[in-house]
Amino acid sequence: MNQDKYVFTQITDFLNRSKFNRIVAKYNGDRYIKSYSFWNQLLTLIFGQIGRCSSLRNCVIALQAHYAKLYHLGIGKNLSRSNLAKANERRDYCIFEDFAYYMIAEARHKRATKMFNLKGNIYAFDSTTIDLCMSR
Secondary structure (H helix, E strand, C coil): CCCCCCHHHHHHCCCCHHHHHHHHHHCCCCCCCCCCCHHHHHHHHHHHHHCCCCCHHHHHHHHHCCHHHHHHHCCCCCCCHHHHHHHHHHCCCHHHHHHHHHHHHHHHHHHHCCCCCCCCCCCCCCCCCCCCCCCC
């Protein structure tokens, strides 16, 4: 049995949930929501982005493949394509926009404090791959 946190959970631990909840309260976004919260929606969309999902269906299928782990990922059990589609259609995008601006401001602030003030040579390795099409 796994004793450590999942990688996705470790990535999302950097997000300031209390700030996100304050933004949701500012827009009164959780007024009629019972089960699939804004936080669950955000985590679902982050999972879809990291997993390179091309559609909502693809994202939901990928998450349902890990159904037993959804609670540990922080997403919850009330995930369906219709829930996600309705949430994306009906909910105020300004909540996510404000949170994105907050995260950008935090990143700029941390960069401005020179957190990584390293001496000597610094090297960066790019490990991206280029997809080639051999269908000629």
